[in-house]
Amino acid sequence: MDTISFDDFLKVELRVGRIVSATVFEKARKPAYILHVDFGEALGTRKSSAQITALYRPEDLVGRLVLAVVNFPPKQVGPLMSECLVTGFHNERGEVALCVPDAPVPLGTRLL
Template identity: 40%
Template sequence: MTITYEEFERVDLRCGTIVKAEKFLRATKPAYKIWADFGSEIGVLQTSAQITVHYTPQTLLGKKIVGCVNLGEKNIAGFVSNFLLVGFSDSNGAICLASADLEVPNGNKLH
């Protein structure tokens, strides 16, 4: 499927920093609750992510991530998700987070 550049521009992918992470005990599959700071314009948003294979709550703190911030809210087992944490599946299907390899300010948009 091909999309236009204008359609891609509507996807709001931003750089953020994880400021809080904890086990999501009510989730049906192993997951964490994640809070990420997307800068002064957007603020701190929360999400649920099934990223428990490669990460612990401690290793996630301070990690630069990429999040889609304009998908709307989704209720996941009573927890409201405000953004989608972006990553890739490894060869076993476990998620590896997408991130910036250099220092990027929170809230910067992917171009």
């Protein structure tokens, strides 16, 4: 494992957002959802493609808090321009479980 400095870590903007919509990403090569995530007034709402279909249904995602990287450059994912990276962990079957705060925190709060 490579080590990084604390200054390197501080460059990554991991922030809390609330999923405001989740729809099936019909044109994705692998099953995925298009998420719209609200990061509060300062950052606004951003789009992301998330391969989380094995463990979540779109209607169950709306309103959930998630942790996302908001300072990567936009990335083209098929026809979607992804504006943030929603984080998660692979379980023993390779399915992605979301990385989420375990208590309410204000939208846009930065992980430190």
